[in-house]
Amino acid sequence: MACVTRSLREQALLLLRDGTPNADAARRLGVPNGTVGSWKFGDRARRGENPGRKRSVCPTHYGDQLNEPAYSYLLGLYLGDGHILQPKGRRYFHLAVTCDDKWPGHMDTVEQAMRDVLPTNSPFRVRRTGCHDVKIYSQHLPCLFPQHGPGKKHERPIILEPWQQTIVDAHPWGLLRGLLHSDGCRIINWTSKTVNGVPKRYEYPRYFFTNKSSDIIGLFTRTLDAVGIRWKAARHQNGGTNISIARAPDVALLDRHIGPKH
Numbered sequence: 001m002a003c004v005t006r007s008l009r010e011q012a013l014l015l016l017r018d019g020t021p022n023a024d025a026a027r028r029l030g031v032p033n034g035t036v037g038s039w040k041f042g043d044r045a046r047r048g049e050n051p052g053r054k055r056s057v058c059p060t061h062y063g064d065q066l067n068e069p070a071y072s073y074l075l076g077l078y079l080g081d082g083h084i085l086q087p088k089g090r091r092y093f094h095l096a097v098t099c100d101d102k103w104p105g106h107m108d109t110v111e112q113a114m115r116d117v118l119p120t121n122s123p124f125r126v127r128r129t130g131c132h133d134v135k136i137y138s139q140h141l142p143c144l145f146p147q148h149g150p151g152k153k154h155e156r157p158i159i160l161e162p163w164q165q166t167i168v169d170a171h172p173w174g175l176l177r178g179l180l181h182s183d184g185c186r187i188i189n190w191t192s193k194t195v196n197g198v199p200k201r202y203e204y205p206r207y208f209f210t211n212k213s214s215d216i217i218g219l220f221t222r223t224l225d226a227v228g229i230r231w232k233a234a235r236h237q238n239g240g241t242n243i244s245i246a247r248a249p250d251v252a253l254l255d256r257h258i259g260p261k262h
Contacts, residue, residue, distance in 0.1 A: 009039050016040050022124075034135070037124035041137055057118055058140035059163065066144075070116035072171040075145070076178020077110060079158065079216050084141050084148045093141040093148075096126075096133045097182070105262035106181060110134045117144070154212035154240075160219065172223045173257040179220050184209035186260040189246075205251050212240035229253060 008029055015025040022040060026033040057064045078084070082097045095114070099107040107125070114123040114136040123136040142148045147158050160168065168175045180186075190203045211217050217233075220243060224231050229250045236242040245251060 012036050012039050013043050016043070032125075032127050034124040034126040034132075037122065038126075056121055056138040056140045058143050060143035061140065066167070067116040067119075068167045069171045069174050070113045071144075072167050072174030073178040074110075074113045074117050075164065075168070076175040076180075077113070077182050078145050078178075079147065079153070079219070080179045080182025080184070080211070082182065084145060092137050092139045094135050094137045095141050095145070096135045098128070098131055098133050100131050103261040107132060107134060109181075152212075153216065154214075158213055158215035158219070168219075168223065169226070172227050175223055176220070176227070176254075177258045179216075180207060180209055180254075180258055181261055183211050186254075204246070204248070205255070206244060206246040207251065207254055208245075209243045210236050210238070210240050212238070214241070217241045217243065227253070227257075 008031055012025050012029055012031070015028065016022070016036070016039070020028075022036045023033055026036040029036075057066065059066055077097050078095065082095060084093050084095050086093045097110050099110055101107075111123045111125070111134050114121075114134065118136055118138055121136050121138050123134055126133040126135060138144075146161055146164075147153070149156050184207060186205060186207050188203050188205050190201055192199050192201050194200070209220055211220070217240075221231060221233070224243075224245070229245055230247055231250075232244045232246070234242050234244065245254060
């Protein structure tokens with residue numbers, strides 16, 4: 001099996017070096033497009049070529065201006081359900097956001113946000129059982145997301161840098177959307193009442209957000225306060241905190257700016 005895998009990789013790299021697009025090479029060899037993208041990235045890195053265009057966007061090292069609405073959304077995704085890893089022996093990092101296959105539109109939105117924040121790098125997808133990891137590589141991911149560190153997010157402090165808070169203050173709906181689309185949900189609750197002897201079913205939507213990090217919960221609720229959304233907190237069975245938004249005007253406001261995943 002190892003020989004077959006190496007053979008496929010070598011065939012893919014020959015095609016890619018000859019200018020064959022990733023998707024065509026993947027289709028010709030019968031391997032996932034994300035795998036071909038990963039092989040191409042590693043090959044170009046080993047040959048001293050910078051994948052993408054000239055360099056990654058980085059406000060810390062280069063003073064680059066970020067696409068702030070996209071960054072606010074991507075920050076919410078990272079804090080909610082994303083993770084940053086550094087492959088062993090590599091200088092670069094990758095950001096991965098896991099997306100359920102039931103929501104293909106959400107997957108497209110995550111990928112577009114990565115493109116908007118890191119326009120000189122190329123996101124790709126890695127297929128897993130029932131989901132895909134949407135990934136992007138960059139040496140500067142720890143600069144963009146300084147909350148990155150060893151261990152789980154709820155086991156270390158999560159505090160925004162002043163420049164991040166400035167972006168969130170200017171684009172609060174992006175952060176809320178990213179958090180709700182990762183560790184939150186929009187559901188339909190129902191109840192029944194008897195009116196004039198006739199039972200009737202009443203349905204009403206509500207939003208939930210659950211996280212084990214008290215810092216992330218605090219960031220979420222402070223941002224809700226900033227946009228005028230009322231909320232209630234309760235302990236969740238997984239040991240985290242559950243934030244509920246159920247009042248009709250608040251749900252309508254979230255629907256206007258965020259809405260359910262699709």
